[in-house]
Amino acid sequence: MATERLGISGLLLAGLLSGCGGGGGGGGGSSSDEAAPDISGVISLESRTRVDLDTADDIRVGESVTNDSRSAAQDLPGTTVTGGYLSASSGRYNTGTQDVFEYFEDRTDIYAVRLAPGDRIALQVFESPDAYFSFGTLPPQPVLKLVSSDGSLEEDLDVGQSNTVPESFPEGGYFLEVGTSGGAPFRYVLTLADEGAASVMNTRYVEPDFLLGEAIVTFKPSLMPQTGSEAVARAMSANQAHSLGGGSWRVRQNSGAPVSAFSAQSSKQSRENTVTWIRELRESPDVAVAEPNYLYHAQQIQTNNDPLYSRQWNHPLINLPLAWQVAPDGGTGIGIAVMDTGLFTATPGTRDNWHPDIDDNVLILNATMDYVSAELDIDDRFGDPDGRDTNPADPGDGKSQSSNFHGTHVAGIAGSVDGNGEGGIGVAPNSNILPVRVLGKEGFGNSADLIAAVNWAAGRNEIDVINLSLGGLGPSQSLEDAIDRAYGAGKLVVAAAGNEGTDEATFPAAFANVVGVGAVGRSGERAPYSNVGPSVDLVAPGGNASSNDGLIISTWGTDDGGNFVPGYAGLQGTSMAAPHVAGVYALMKSVDADMTPDLFFQFLAGGQLTSPPPNRTEYGAGLIDALKAVDAALDGDTSTILAASPSSLQFNGVVNRQEFTFAKYPSNAGITINSVAELPSWLSIDLGELPVSVNTSDPVSVSVDTSGLDESQSYRADIEISYTDDSDEPTVSPLTIPVTLQFGGSPEDLDAGRHYVLLVSTDDDRETIAQTVVNVAEGQYQFAFDDVAPGEYFLVAGTDMDNNGLICENGEACAEYPVNGLPEKIVIGGEPLSGVTLNTSFRRPTIAAMGMPRYGFEGYRLKTDSGDQDEPVRQVETDR
Known part of the structure; x- marks a missing residue:
């Protein structure tokens, strides 16, 4: 192992010889100046990437470089992803090794940036493993503040959530102050984006919880009629298989206790075993879909036992009292399936x-209506x-402040009885x-149970709308297929957008045929x-206790001591x-029996169900307006709508071509595009020869030509598309697609921090065999390795901004060959x-x-040497 221990010191010399873009190999120095390195290449940076100037590294x-005062604020472009580090104190990490890794005090980072109302700001925080700190160390205490350049405007922003620059803050220069008031050191990612930007907060590996030893499997359509439970189990090398309907199966690897464990509560090895098994299932030529049995949970924040049910402020907010006058039947005969805790x-x-406030409206069928599985x-x-x-x-569960009776609260909002002298009134x-x-237990359910329930509901004529006040991060394809099946059967699916x-993205709310509600x-x-x-997709009253903005009062219950007593609560x-x-x-369907999910989405796209939103990122199509919605159903004014997905486009000077697809409402409408309004010289769209019929399966290309443009400026334009339909119905025209072009800035401005490039073993240990240290130059990193033993390796690179000996942790820059998140082996030799x-x-x-x-990815450990343990073990070969 002595040769390996020479890795860093040997690489340092090679790095000094090759300049800031260089780096040597894992076993020693270069064999000759003329010889080509065993492996070499370039690491490119994402546009507008920046790094805090005083990371621990x-x-x-x-x-x-100090950036802890407004006079020394670090400049950022208006659209950026910036990685950083802060700590309220100094100390050493308890890494469990003899190597010394220190963290250093840095309480404040201040950035100067130009912002406008509606721009988005997000700060996400990540810390080292708990084991790295002494017992009792508090978690990080981050703060984020937006301050105008003259100090006249100031606002505290939420950490870990999406913030929007208020309308009261005019376009201009601002300071963003990131600080810590105590606790452990942490890494952070500060993201700035335009209002219409796509998801900007994907700076961590999402790990949705699932049930161990289980999978959701869908066979290819040609095999579905020929499969039975025993055959499926044998084919999947499993002990049990249960049909969920719609061609999907719940498959259990074992019949014992391990299948009942939540992955989040189990060992890394147990999680990996299940994931490995599912990957193997995917390789079967007979399998169309194989995925974890994800867990979903109720989307409530807190309970507050409050019998003042007269405080139903939510009703007038959405014009519900007026809607009841227009729809006096109050939804008579319309079935709402509340899929929840019961x-x-x-x-x-x-x-x-x-x-008692719901009893007269409850419809119980002679069928399975409790789909919660045994575990x-x-x-x-x-x-x-x-x-x-x-x-x-x-x-119930005998606990106060629990998630049980969550379904009762949801059901009461939708359909509490009117005029019975009990409680409040449902919508x-x-x-x-x-x-x-x-x-079931603690408000959790799994995707297998939900898939089976949705498939059942799809075939029930008694059900018109399915309410899913639940969600999670697992994008189950089998669940989406079940929801699409229900949608096709005429059931509108409504889901909570997440808290x-x-x-x-939270699922099922983010699925295409689901109405996601904020x-x-x-x-x-x-x-x-x-x-x-x-x-x-739109928003509705959900309550906001943090600003005394009121809770939603609805039906509840208690079960203390096994004594079940109905009541009310604010959530x-x-x-x-x-x-x-x-x-x-x-209400809409009660006044128009021909109302369908497709028609609902058509009204939604046409603005006929909601009040206009301040911005679409936070509010979707806007706040639901019950009166407008019932009027739309009564009038039957179904304007033909042409929409685009995505609804806006962003370019950055590197990515200069994008595609979108059209969506039509109603979906079977015949639409002809007649013209496109004149575009600026730098923007073009390829629709072919006009007029042209819309085909929703054909992507449309949009391009920008950056030649001659000032790269220090941002450019905005709208693509306005005029169209008509093939019927006598009125159309809404034109379709407007906002386009933004923001350059990434000069290459020399790009920086993701000092990168450690590693060759890692491909076994389970993921041992670092060789490493080099490289700095950015002209917007990229150059690396090279010499004298590498022939064999298979993973090639990875990343920052160690908190100096804890791990790179590629959440919140740190990371590159994996060939694609981040999907590392593949490379072969060195020859x-x-x-x-x-x-x-x-x-x-x-x-x-x-x-x-x-x-699941369970913790980064890659840096290769260290056995030098003086009172000093940091790593060096750097050049100034940045």
């Missing part, structure tokens, strides 16, 4: 005695079988409420917890917002490998891009 080597009953072992079930103590059964009663007070239990305050408070402003971006969350929309749809290219970024690929989530 910079402080360690004495290269940090429904409160005073006698949970029976299928009656429901909450999540908690109703066996009342005589129900362990697992699925026909009783959707919520069994559709005469609708049929069909409780379907899909969430993390981010633009990370939350607003009494003032009509977005609640700070409500997600934004791809999960939000907040997108869970509360979703049933407002489900109830409004019931002819030298040159021209190898990687791309580094503070962003992380989505689950969809990787194909499967990346």
Whole structure:
């Protein structure tokens, strides 16, 4: 191992000889000046990438530049992804090795930037493993503040959530002050983006929880009729297989206890075993889809037992009292399936005695309505079988402030009875409420149970709308297929957009055929917890306790000591917002029996269901307006709508060509594009020869020509497309697609921080065999390795901004060959490998891009030497 221990010191000399772009190999110095290195290449940077000027890695080597005052603020472009580091104190990490890794005090980073109302700001924080710190060390205490350049305007922003520059802050220069008031050191990523930008908060590997030893499998269509449970189990090398309907199967690897464990509560090895097995299932030529059995959970924030149900401010906010006058039947005969924790009953072992404020509207079918499987079930103590059964009663859990009775609260919002002298009034007070239990222990459910329930609902004529006040980060293809099946059967699916305050997609809300609902408070402003971006189609009242903006009052219950007593509670969350929309749809369908999900989306695209939004990122199409919605259903004024996906385009001077697809409402409308308004000389669209018929399956190309443009400026334009339909119905015209061009700046401005380039073993140990250190030059990093032993390696690179000995952690820049998140082996030996290219970024690929989530990834450990342990073990060969 002595040769390996020479890795860093040997590389240092090579780095000094080759300049800031260079680097030597893992086993020693270069064999000759003329000989080609064993492997060499270039690491490129994402446009507008920046790095904090005083990271721990910079402080360690004495290269940090102060940016802790407004007079020394670090300049950033208006659109950027910036990685940084802060710490309230200095100390040493407890890495469990003999090597010394220190963190250094740096309490404030201040940035100067030009912003405009509607621009988005996000700060995400990441810390080292808990084991690296002494017992009792507090978690990081980050703060984020927006201050105008003259100090006259100031606002505290939320950390870990999406913030929008307020309308009261005029376009101009601002300071963004990132600080820490205590706790452990941390890495951060500060993202600045335009209002219409796509998801900007994907700076971590998302790890949705799942059930160990289970998979959701869908066979290719030609094989579906020929498969049975035993055949499926054998084919999947599993012990059990259960049909979920629609060609999907729940497959269990074992029949014992391990399948009941949540992945988040289990060892890394257990998680990896399940993921490896699912990857193997995907290789089967008979399998169309194989994915984890993801967990979803109720989307409430907190409970507050408050019987003042008269405080239903949410009703007038969406013009509900006026809508009831126009739709006096109140949703009579319309079925709302509330797929949730079940429904409160005073006698949970029976299928009656429901909450008195909902009882008259409850519709129980002679069918399975409790889909919670055994490992999540908690109703066996009342005589129900362990697992699925026909009783959707919520069994409670004997705990106060729990997520049980969440479904009761949701059902009450959608359809509490009017005029019974009990409690409040639901949005559709005469609708049929069909409780379907899909969430069990602690408000959790799994995708297999939800898929089975949605497939069942798709075939029930009693159900018109499905409410899913639940969600998670797992993008289950099998669940999306089930929802598409329900949509095709005429069921509108409404889902909570999520309560993390981010633009990370939450499922099922982010699926195309789902109405994703964000939350607003009494003032009509977005609640700070409500997600934004791809999960939000519109918003509805969800409550906002943080600003005394009111909670949503609805039905609840208690089960202390096994005594079930109905009651009321105030909650907040997108869970509360979703049933407002489900109830409004019931009102619409009660006045127009021909109302369909496709028609609902058509009205939504035409602005006929909502009040105009301040911005689409936070509010989607805007706040649901019950009166407008019922009027639209009554009038039947179904304007033909042409939309684009994505709805806006961003270019950066590097990516100068993008595509979008058209969407039509109604989907079977014949639409002809007649003309495109004159575009600026730098922008062009390829629609072919006009007029042209719209085909939603054909992508449309948009390009920008940057020659002659001032790269210090930003450019904006709208593509306006005029169209007509083939009927006598009126059309909304033109379709407007906003376009933004923001250059990445000069190459010399790009910097993601000092990069450590590693050759890593391909076994489970992922040992670093060789490494070099490179700095940015003209917007890229150049690296080279000599004297590398022949064999297979992973080639990776990244920053160690917090100086804890790991690169590529969440919040650090990372590059993996050939694609970040999907490293592949390279073979060294024989002819030298040159021209190898990687791309580094503070962003992380989505689950969809990787194909499967990346569980338990903790970064790559730097190779160290056995020198003086009182000094940092790493050096740097050149000044940055």
